[in-house]
Amino acid sequence: xxxxxxxxxxxxxxxxxxxxxxxxxxxxxxxxxxxxxxxxxxxxxxxxxxxxxxxxxxxxxxxxxxxxxxxxxxxxxxxxxxxxxxxxxxxxxxxxxxxxxxxxxxxxxxxxxxxxxxxxxxxxxxxxxxxxxxxxxxxxxxxxxxxxxxxxxxxxxxxxxxxxxxxxxxxxxxxxxxxxxxxxxxxxxxxxxxxxxxxxxxxxxxxxxxxxxxxxxxxxxxxxxxxxxxxxxxxxxxxxxxxxxxxxxxxxxxxxxxxxxxxxxxxxxxxxxxxxxxxxxxxxxxxxxxxxxxxxxxxxxxxxxxxxxxxxxxxxxxxxxxxxxxxxxxxxxxxxxxxxxxxxxxxxxxxxxxxxxxxxxxxxxxxxxxxxxxxxxxxxxxxxxxxxxxxxxxxxxxxxxxxxxxxxxxxxxxxxxxxxxxxxxxxxxxxxxxxxxxxxxxxxxxx
Numbered sequence: 001x002x003x004x005x006x007x008x009x010x011x012x013x014x015x016x017x018x019x020x021x022x023x024x025x026x027x028x029x030x031x032x033x034x035x036x037x038x039x040x041x042x043x044x045x046x047x048x049x050x051x052x053x054x055x056x057x058x059x060x061x062x063x064x065x066x067x068x069x070x071x072x073x074x075x076x077x078x079x080x081x082x083x084x085x086x087x088x089x090x091x092x093x094x095x096x097x098x099x100x101x102x103x104x105x106x107x108x109x110x111x112x113x114x115x116x117x118x119x120x121x122x123x124x125x126x127x128x129x130x131x132x133x134x135x136x137x138x139x140x141x142x143x144x145x146x147x148x149x150x151x152x153x154x155x156x157x158x159x160x161x162x163x164x165x166x167x168x169x170x171x172x173x174x175x176x177x178x179x180x181x182x183x184x185x186x187x188x189x190x191x192x193x194x195x196x197x198x199x200x201x202x203x204x205x206x207x208x209x210x211x212x213x214x215x216x217x218x219x220x221x222x223x224x225x226x227x228x229x230x231x232x233x234x235x236x237x238x239x240x241x242x243x244x245x246x247x248x249x250x251x252x253x254x255x256x257x258x259x260x261x262x263x264x265x266x267x268x269x270x271x272x273x274x275x276x277x278x279x280x281x282x283x284x285x286x287x288x289x290x291x292x293x294x295x296x297x298x299x300x301x302x303x304x305x306x307x308x309x310x311x312x313x314x315x316x317x318x319x320x321x322x323x324x325x326x327x328x329x330x331x332x333x334x335x336x337x338x339x340x341x342x343x344x345x346x347x348x349x350x351x352x353x354x355x356x357x358x359x360x361x362x363x364x365x366x367x368x369x370x371x372x373x374x375x376x377x378x379x380x381x382x383x384x385x386x387x388x389x390x391x392x393x394x395x396x397x398x399x400x401x402x403x404x405x406x407x408x409x410x411x412x413x414x415x416x417x418x419x420x421x422x423x424x425x426x427x428x429x430x431x432x433x434x435x436x437x438x439x440x441x442x443x444x445x446x447x
Contacts, residue, residue, distance in 0.1 A: 035152025065186035091170030114163035154190035256282035295328025
């Protein structure tokens with residue numbers, strides 16, 4: 001790997017060790033020191049690395065970010081965060097501000113037996129020994145350098161464990177906020193979700209800003225472990241301020257007959273990158289990944305996906321759509337690997353992009369690596385503009401050009417929006433898209 005210069009690499013290694021505290025237990029100290037040493041030995045990525053070909057990490061790594069941000073005084077109130085919550089539909093709400101757990105705004109409506117929802121900060125403080133081994137194991141898992149910056153530097157995040165056979169009624173909402181005191185801040189978060197066999201859960205991650213335009217760098221890593229027959233419906237909504245940077249990595253391991261559904265909406269931040277790696281480690285697994293990303297101005301939005309089939313009779317699908325306007329840039333780098341000796345796997349991958357401006361750019365790279373014969377796999381990618389025939393048809397029906405363009409753009413996005421199974425969230429996303437595309441509902445989605 002080609003690395004950035006030594007001083008930048010060492011500065012990031014030092015940022016990790018700077019998060020150590022005298023009272024930390026040995027397993028936390030060991031994990032953080034190991035991450036710091038791995039950064040020194042592995043180095044940090046550059047644009048010469050294949051996974052970063054279309055997104056230059058240098059500007060975000062070279063900036064002088066602050067580590068360890070105090071929350072505002074006084075802290076935000078329920079009214080302050082109301083616009084960002086889906087509380088009416090949530091069983092549990094967990095709030096983080098500038099990378100720190102906010103117990104005053106985090107509420108449990110459910111008392112489901114077999115469900116444990118605790119902040120990483122309390123696990124590191126020794127308050128939840130039942131999940132210490134889970135967190136320690138994931139902290140030392142092998143992962144790319146940028147993910148190590150998140151897991152090694154994090155002092156907080158959500159640790160969730162669901163026991164075998166437990167079904168949670170209503171979604172769990174994880175709200176990660178940044179405010180003005182987070183300006184120039186580096187905000188690492190580490191989430192761990194473990195679902196036992198035949199358990200079922202819906203989870204929503206939301207990233208947003210309380211202040212209008214803080215310059216911040218959120219780096220979140222999420223590890224998801226699905227036991228046999230477990231089912232997770234996972235939504236990520238990222239709409240941060242125009243000067244924000246967001247990196248989000250998800251590592252998923254699926255056992256036999258488990259089901260993982262993920263839908264990601266990326267709307268904000270100057271640079272947003274989502275890395276999703278799914279290891280289909282059992283037989284008869286189901287993986288469904290969908291995303292919609294909207295870019296304008298000079299936004300840069302990057303999706304990197306790896307789905308690795310190691311078992312038999314599993315199915316995966318990917319549907320990623322980008323709508324890019326003005327001078328924005330989109331990236332889709334999707335890869336499917338089917339191991340030798342496996343049987344009956346079905347992998348479908350598609351990426352479709354709509355360019356609304358001559359200055360917009362998209363880089364799309366769908367990839368299949370098939371080392372088995374008994375498979376059904378396909379991939380495809382399209383890049384285009386609004387269909388002139390459809391536009392002409394709407395114009396002949398008396399619809400003004402601007403509204404006709406908005407209707408066609410919304411129709412392009414609708415099959416990703418329709419993946420949302422929670423009515424309340426789907427309606428809010430629809431409202432926002434209607435406003436963004438300048439027709440229909442006039443209330444913008446700040447949620």
